[in-house]
Amino acid sequence: MSRFVVVRSQRPMYSYQMDKRSIVIQCLLLLLLVGVSVVSIGLGSIHIPVVQVLKSLVGLGDSTHQLVILELRLPRIAVAVLVGASLAVSGAILQALIRNPLASPDLVGTTNGATAAAVAFIAFSNGSYSIHWLPFVALVGGFFAAFLTYLASWKKGLSPFRFALIGVSISTAMAALTIFFLISGPLYLAAQAMGWMSGTVYGSSWDHVFTLLPWTVGFLVITLMQARTLNAQELGDDVAKGVGVAVERKRLLMIAVSVALAAAAVGIGGGIGFVGLMAPHMARKLVGSSFGSLLPASALLGGLFVLLADLVARTMFVPLDVPAGVFTAAVGAPFFMFLLYKSRQG
């Protein structure tokens, strides 16, 4: 009996490996995610019992509940899960590529670049363009910052160490640019921008879900297909080359995927922190560090924590609807500290 479940095919050339013991944990996480979603649908300024929630989901509930659930809560929950999963997977990819536990989408400038672009858009468009363009502007900003980092780090190849240090610098530059825009724009816009920066999934609609869903799922699939090369990359350039990975090309591909995931998530959810950095570490403590198991677990944990954070944010301070980004660390960090303490034998 092997420890792993392996999926292989000759054409297209593909192989995927998952730790058997991790499957139970993945299923538990998935169940937890679904459970929390259902509970979360019921909670809020209008309380809806779980039975009613389930009825409404299959189209048998009464019409008020149906409206609240289908038009307000469900899209919001879906966006929270998608945003969390995207950020977590983006972080997991970067931690493998940069080989640094502190790597996260903030590090290569994606988050701050997207924020700078979004704030510039809010501050200077003066409402002459529709706010619906905001996610795309942020996406472009995130890509631009990451591209700048990549370009500035390229010198006959990419050294992960150089990439990380330059990433920090570009990220800082983007943060400075954001502050600059905030100061020079009008004051009431600064308040709007600040709300966006702390990260919120308030006001998500099905439009958001259907924009984000194919994007996230598509890039998640690409990432899963590359789990094998990520495993090799994490061991170092030499080892990766030794086992036949086209290091430079795959690295560029994976950075692009990571940026695509993070920039889209930031575009829709704003600057939600913590998940991109910490969800992969939690996943590592739960299912080990092989990417076949790590990536799905990261995605599930990321989705779970943004969902929980948003649940706390919209129910604890009624009638205020607080940005979810404030709470991701508050709900996630204690769990991580517990895991860290539990794994102290290591």
Place this chain on the structure above:
Amino acid sequence: MESFFSTRYQKSVALIAGLVILLLSMVASVLYGLHNFQMTNAIQAYTSFDGSNEHLIIQHTRVPRAITAAFVGGSLAVAGALLQALTRNPLASPSVFGINSGAALMIVLALYLFGSMFSFSELMWVGFIGAGLTALFVYLLGSAGRGGMSPIKVTLAGAAVAAFASSLTSLLMLIDNVTMEEALYWLVGSVSGRDLRHALMIVPYLVCGWVFAGMLAASLNTMSLGDDVAKSLGQKTVWVKAAIVIVVVLLAGGSVALTGPIGFVGIIIPHICRYLVGIDHRWLIPYCIVFGAIFLVLADLLSRFLLMPNEVPVGVATAVIGVPFVIAIVRRRAYE
């Protein structure tokens, strides 16, 4: 690894040159800004003080500002160098260790629980204590279990605690809007508006931190060879690590209590100094003090000119000066 200055002679000369540049930039920081002064004004402000606006500005605004920037810049750079050695992570800095967010949390918590009962200097101590407690917590969490503290455990513990503390800070500020205005001082880093009296209360701790860091330099060199080698050479690694954490609390905790969180200096200056003098901590630490100080004094000076007559936060200016410089240096070095 080869460095820009290779011989002892070159390194000493460059360090002295750095000190001269530091003095010149501090003088420039006193003289230039929205109001420009002559050197004679500055001297007269102390020799024959006449209560004029010029003299008041120099005594109460410019000089405290230059001193604060110099001491805090040097301290943050050294704290960064120590943490990078401790965690063996080039991206480590006081903010990653939770020190900044711990100090902010403690201050906001004190304001929330006791209202405006505390004076400014008392709040400063609250921040200092908050920084210390957070570092202690990170250290304990990072060294729980067999094998003691490992770089990876302490790095992750620091990052998690930092995120948790800043999350709680935001939460408290949401509950209580009043807290925000008073706490803002420690949430946005700035070297301006600091009273000389307050600066002088913190400076002794920073200087102590520099001295202790210098005393630890040789041990840091041994430690950077790895725990096993260090142990076999007779180093009591547990004590060295504990000592590093204490020094970092003195330096970074003192700094954040005085100026609030100022990022980037702590990450970047150690790398620039390593490029200049190499990885020997006996040289690296004095270089970090001098060049960290120059960097923050110049950044503060620049922050007055970027959006004249308004000032921009010093964080913007550190990015403007630092980023191009870092990219240039990082690109010149060869990494494996």
